[in-house]
Amino acid sequence: MTASCRFTFRLMMLIFPFWLMPSLTFAAIPTLVIEGDTVKLEQFQMGYFVDSTEKMSFPEVQRQDFQPSSNSVSLGLEAKTTWAQIKLENVNSTALKLYLHDPYAYHNHILELYEVVDGKLTRQRILDMDRKETQQWMYRGSAVFDITLPPKSHKTLYIRSVSSSHQWFSLSLYDEDDSKRALLTLFTDIALLVGVLLALMVYNLLLFLSSRLREHFFYACYLVSGGFWIALTYGLLGNLFDVYGTMTLKWHLSLGAMPIFLLLFMIHIFETKKKYPIEHWALLLNISLLVANAIYGLFDIVTALSYSSTLAAIMMIISLSVTLSMLIRKHPMALFFLLGHGLFVFFSSLSVLFYKGMVEFNYINSHGVGIGIMVEALVLSLIIAYRIRMLENLKVAQVELKLLASTDSLTQLFNRRHFSNEANAILEKNQRAKEAITVTVLDIDFFKKINDAYGHGLGDKVIIRVADALRAQCRRQDIFARYGGEEFVILMPNTYLNEAYTLAERIRQELENVVIPIDQQQSVSFTVSIGIAEVDAETPDLQAAINRADKALYKAKNNGRNQSQRFSP
Numbered sequence: 001m002t003a004s005c006r007f008t009f010r011l012m013m014l015i016f017p018f019w020l021m022p023s024l025t026f027a028a029i030p031t032l033v034i035e036g037d038t039v040k041l042e043q044f045q046m047g048y049f050v051d052s053t054e055k056m057s058f059p060e061v062q063r064q065d066f067q068p069s070s071n072s073v074s075l076g077l078e079a080k081t082t083w084a085q086i087k088l089e090n091v092n093s094t095a096l097k098l099y100l101h102d103p104y105a106y107h108n109h110i111l112e113l114y115e116v117v118d119g120k121l122t123r124q125r126i127l128d129m130d131r132k133e134t135q136q137w138m139y140r141g142s143a144v145f146d147i148t149l150p151p152k153s154h155k156t157l158y159i160r161s162v163s164s165s166h167q168w169f170s171l172s173l174y175d176e177d178d179s180k181r182a183l184l185t186l187f188t189d190i191a192l193l194v195g196v197l198l199a200l201m202v203y204n205l206l207l208f209l210s211s212r213l214r215e216h217f218f219y220a221c222y223l224v225s226g227g228f229w230i231a232l233t234y235g236l237l238g239n240l241f242d243v244y245g246t247m248t249l250k251w252h253l254s255l256g257a258m259p260i261f262l263l264l265f266m267i268h269i270f271e272t273k274k275k276y277p278i279e280h281w282a283l284l285l286n287i288s289l290l291v292a293n294a295i296y297g298l299f300d301i302v303t304a305l306s307y308s309s310t311l312a313a314i315m316m317i318i319s320l321s322v323t324l325s326m327l328i329r330k331h332p333m334a335l336f337f338l339l340g341h342g343l344f345v346f347f348s349s350l351s352v353l354f355y356k357g358m359v360e361f362n363y364i365n366s367h368g369v370g371i372g373i374m375v376e377a378l379v380l381s382l383i384i385a386y387r388i389r390m391l392e393n394l395k396v397a398q399v400e401l402k403l404l405a406s407t408d409s410l411t412q413l414f415n416r417r418h419f420s421n422e423a424n425a426i427l428e429k430n431q432r433a434k435e436a437i438t439v440t441v442l443d444i445d446f447f448k449k450i451n452d453a454y455g456h457g458l459g460d461k462v463i464i465r466v467a468d469a470l471r472a473q474c475r476r477q478d479i480f481a482r483y484g485g486e487e488f489v490i491l492m493p494n495t496y497l498n499e500a501y502t503l504a505e506r507i508r509q510e511l512e513n514v515v516i517p518i519d520q521q522q523s524v525s526f527t528v529s530i531g532i533a534e535v536d537a538e539t540p541d542l543q544a545a546i547n548r549a550d551k552a553l554y555k556a557k558n559n560g561r562n563q564s565q566r567f568s569p
């Protein structure tokens, strides 16, 4: 060996331990030293190993290298069978009873606990979520295993967890009191979340029942499926009803239903079918994918769930693009939707990354979908309130427009068009009953002279006064209108000619006595002439009846005005 070789070798020997050391330090799983009898370990170091063969024996597993990690890990879709390793040392001179908790056990298929002392297996427990008799270690959704640590002893725990789809778990160690406390406070946050969603769901169902607007129905369905899935996936259902395993796995189909309802809500709230065909087809295509996956899930839920993260990502991209497109087109609700849906997408993306094992295990990442749905639901409630207000304003505007189109602006009586519609409807209804119906036409006498002598302003006052008389004298069932300039018409259902004549005379007499003051000295009086004719019961024709009443009116004018005349053939 040359001098330079020797130097290089010595240098390498010098450097190698330092180069190796970090990896050795990295690979070591620290022992949790327990001193005293209070144990509340919620954050500690342990090791995990992913058994990609999914069938390694325990002795084989014991020989594997475990990756150091924190006590909460999310390992994604590929890690179906995972082993956790926890090293314990009781330095007390008394024995200790500990409780190992896995609050996310409800989503696993199998959970096994192996206790090893000095390399020898001392106790083994297998918890199969599909076998009732093994569920003695399940307590309201959490797996709880009791572990005894003899005085001054070491023990290594191996926890095998078999997941049906995505793999994540969080382990904690407690003494008896803290174990009870931890179980008591579980799921209060989820219960609150689900409660708010259910309240919003009831509110939207009521809105749907009163308005029949489908967006409320789809939104209520979205909240039901979302709330149900949150209750299921975050363990509330397991906690309340003690159901786990394959049965609950199937219920994860609600995860497929949730985005379908949200997209249907979008279609209705943005009215894409009518107004935005490209966006409409994009949303329909997305719905078809989700429906296909949901149907597939009826037969093979595990495979369907494995696609759910990818489908969720596609759904987020399409729904966000449609919302952005609505924003560009200045849709009034787009900004609210973008805010609500943007927050949903943000939190759900964290969740997707979490389920795929790509981000750290923390409350927000592990509860992302739930938080996203909640925040979105609250913001979308604003959209619903805004839309209700918009529709109310539209309704008021429509009523105003309808009124405007059917009334005469000077007298506020119905106009000729509206009168004809209403009168024809009455004649049609009367076709079977064939009750007597009478038409009366009223015309102001020498109105031109009034206009010429006192101006149009006073002429208008006379017209308004005639309208007032009609309002005062006509009965509830009568329909009356300003038919032309100074001509009025009344349709009197269930009224014979002579009865109509009496009413017409009452109107004429009232108007005959009207005095409209012009100034201190001057005033104006006027008269009206009236023609009355019955509608032919056999061939009820409104225009024919008005023509006959006009003929009677002509007779009244010719006879010297200020009188009522009945039509006689």
Ligand SMILES: Nc1nc2c(ncn2[C@@H]2O[C@H](COP(=O)(O)OP(=O)(O)OP(=O)(O)O)[C@@H](O)[C@H]2O)c(=O)[nH]1
Pocket (backbone or CB within 6 Å): 410, 443, 444, 445, 446, 447, 448, 449, 451, 455, 456, 457, 458, 459, 460, 463, 484, 485, 486, 557
């Ligand atoms: N002030 C006012 N005048 C109107 C209005 N509409 C129509 N007129 C006038 O009503 C008058 C109708 O006159 P004519 O049809 O000749 O009938 P008349 O003077 O009442 O005579 P007779 O019907 O034969 O008694 C015209 O001078 C129209 O200008 C209105 O809204 N206001």
